[in-house]
Amino acid sequence: MTKALHGDVPRAAIGGRPAPLRVATGTLEALKWLGLVLMTRDHVNKYLLGEASAVLFDLGRMVMPVFGFVLMYNLARPGALAAGVHVRVMGRLLVFGALSTPMFVALVGWWPLNILFMLLLSTGITWLLECGGRVQTVLAVLTFMLVGAVVEFWWFGVLTCLGAWAYCRKPTGVRLALWAMSLASLWLINRNFAAMAALLLLLAATRIDLPLERRRWLFYGFYPVHLAAIWLALKLIS
16 A cells, blocks of 8 residues: 555655545545444433533534535545535535534524535635635635634634635645644634644544445435434423
8 A cells, every 4th residue: 555545645746746645445434334323322412311421522523624625625635626526515415404404503593504514615715725816715705704703613613614625625734733823723612622622633543544435425414314313302301
């Protein structure tokens, strides 16, 4: 197995510029499974147990950074823009975000919009930035400022995704520091720095190759289904 596949930062032949980050496909899949498990336990702890477990709460703070990293890694792949990956992902996130809205509103309320819309916003901003040009850059900034106020994790979640995207595209020390700062900014929401543990996990994942098959639609569909199951459980025990 080559070093690049295990996540060592390869250097381009010209100018010594860092090449995009490399993570094994099976390892990315394992990260998504880990995110699903932590998310489910966190939501059970929050909605059914009244956040009785501080450990589950802290572990749950890693969920968004993990899912954000996996998404941004895929968007940062060479050729992703030309292949229309951003547009397809935005369509899926919009559909499943809308499907999740009734249950999310029942559990949380009308504001903010659920995490899938935050990931949709992050994807849209990266798409604009990838397209390039002054108009697209201005639109990306305005979209971040305005729409960031109505999605889950607000601007801080979007910054975390953008930090991961920038680092995946060019893994330099400066970009790693900016990504870490974006994770630290989640303290304003979480009131702890548990989300930063995800950074160590994700960096370690670049050096591991796990043989797992990809299950694309499962992860989109699981979100609204698990919210519905939690809502039903609340109704049964109330």
